[in-house]
Structure formats: structure tokens, C-alpha cells
């Protein structure tokens with residue numbers, strides 16, 4: 238039985254804002270999994286604490302961890318996981334940097350849900366797991382579907398596979414800049430607010446990722462880039478020709 242899996246990072250090939258929903262923004266985006274950047278999540282025996290035990294190099298408290306939140310959510314549907322995780326640890330080998338626009342926390346939550354769904358024979362379909370995941374974070378549904386490439390809209394809850402050639406992506410994350418998603422959205426709302434038109438979004442959603450990057454500049458491909466640079470001016474030093482910006486940053490990427 239599989240008790241271990243890879244938890245991949247993602248980049249946003251493009252990320253445009255389509256409107257507002259309460260305190261959130263609706264996005265139109267292409268998410269692509271980064272095949273050479275992943276954490277590894279496992280259920281391992283010998284949990285001596287007799288309580289939920291999450292082992293890994295995280296920058297947040299257990300209560301704030303996306304895996305713990307996913308555990309609490311899934312426990313509502315499957316109370317027996319409580320006893321299991323008093324005996325088993327959840328161990329994560331962390332490679333994906335945090336606050337980096339790579340969706341590490343969301344990816345870990347999705348991997349936990351996928352692994353638990355298999356291990357406990359829950360037979361929840363992807364749609365159901367994605368709904369559970371959406372309560373934990375906006376990017377969790379994308380990771381639940383395990384697509385290499387997908388169009389993601391709404392606040393991340395609408396995920397449609399985009400079939401295209403597999404992409405080889407190189408990521409660079411400035412080690413000294415931690416981008417806070419909320420701060421960058423606030424700056425976007427206050428200083429840069431603009432909505433993509435229906436026609437523009439239709440066109441981008443049909444284009445191959447490589448063609449999108451050939452057509453758009455870093456500023457055009459990601460509506461959060463200028464707000465991010467405004468909030469974290471040091472980001473500019475990392476911007477090089479043919480490199481793009483993922484999510485709310487701080488990572489840059491290029492397709493090889």
C-alpha cells in the first residue's frame with residue numbers, strides 16, 4: 238500500500254484578475270506542475286506522542302499548517318483517522334520554499350488528502366476531494382487533480398485540464414524575500430486594479446503555455462508582478478530577460 242507521495246510545486250504561466258468576490262479576487266490562470274521540485278509526504282509508524290504529530294521543516298505552527306487543516310477537515314468525514322494519526326506520524330521532506338508563489342502549502346494539503354483517500358479506502362472522487370481541499374486554500378483543488386497543466390479560474394475552485402507538451406521548468410526563488418499574498422493583493426486592489434476582458438481570457442485559456450510566454454512580457458503575464466515589485470523592490474534585481482513571475486511571488490521561472 239502506498240503511504241508516501243511526491244507533493245509538487247506549481248508555477249503560474251499567466252495570472253490575470255477577472256473580478257472581485259468578497260475579500261478575494263477571481264483569477265484566470267494557467268497552473269503548471271514543476272516536475273523537478275517537490276516535497277515528499279509519508280505516513281510513518283512509531284508516533285510516540287499519542288497525538289497528531291507532524292514532522293518537517295515548516296515555517297509555521299502546527300495549527301496553521303495546511304496539512305493539519307486538511308486532517309481536521311477530513312476527520313469530519315472519517316473519524317477513524319484520528320486514532321490512526323495517534324500511532325502514525327506525518328513526515329514531510331520539505332524542498333519547496335515557503336512564501337514563494339509555488340503553492341507548497343496547498344500542494345502538501347492536497348497530497349495529504351490524496352494519500353489518506355487511498356490509505357483509508359475512502360473512494361472519494363476527485364471532485365469531492367477538491368471541494369474539501371478548497372476549504373483549506375485556493376490552490377488546493379489544482380493539486381488534487383494531479384494535472385500537469387490546467388486552466389484555473391474562480392478563486393481556484395474551477396480546474397480544467399489543459400493538454401499540452403510536458404514542460405521543463407527552471408525556478409529561482411530569492412532566499413531573502415518572502416512575499417505575503419494578502420499584502421500583494423491589497424496593493425493590486427489599491428494601485429493597479431484592472432480586470433481582464435472575457436475575450437482576452439478566452440484567448441489565453443486556449444493558448445499553449447510556451448506560446449503565451451513568447452507573446453507576453455513579465456508584466457503582462459502576471460497582474461501581481463507590479464504590486465509585488467512595489468511591495469518588495471528587491472525583487473527587481475532578480476528579473477532577467479525571458480524569466481517570468483509565479484503567483485504572488487517571490488519565485489521567477491523560465492521554460493527550458
Ligand SMILES: C[C@@](CO)(OP(=O)(O)O)[C@H](O)COP(=O)(O)OP(=O)(O)OC[C@H]1O[C@@H](n2ccc(N)nc2=O)[C@H](O)[C@@H]1O
Pocket residue numbers: 249252260261262263264337338339340343374375376392393418419420422483484485486
Ligand atoms: C494567487 C495565488 C495563485 O496561485 O498565489 P500564490 O499563493 O500561489 O502566490 C493563489 O491562488 C493564492 O492562494 P492562497 O495562497 O491560498 O491565498 P490565501 O492564503 O487564501 O490568501 C491570502 C490573502 O490574499 C488575498 N487573496 C487571495 C487569493 C485570491 N484569489 N484573492 C485574494 O484577494 C485575500 O486577501 C486573502 O486573505
Ligand SMILES: Nc1ncnc2c1ncn2[C@@H]1O[C@H](COP(=O)(O)OP(=O)(O)O)[C@@H](O)[C@H]1O
Pocket residue numbers: 295296297301302303304334335336337338339340341342343345346416418484486487
Ligand atoms: N505544509 C505547509 N508547507 C508550507 N507552508 C505552509 C504549510 N502550511 C502552512 N504554510 C504557511 O502558508 C503560507 C504560504 O506558504 P506557501 O503555500 O508555501 O507559499 P505560497 O502561497 O507563496 O506558494 C506561509 O505562511 C506558510 O508558513
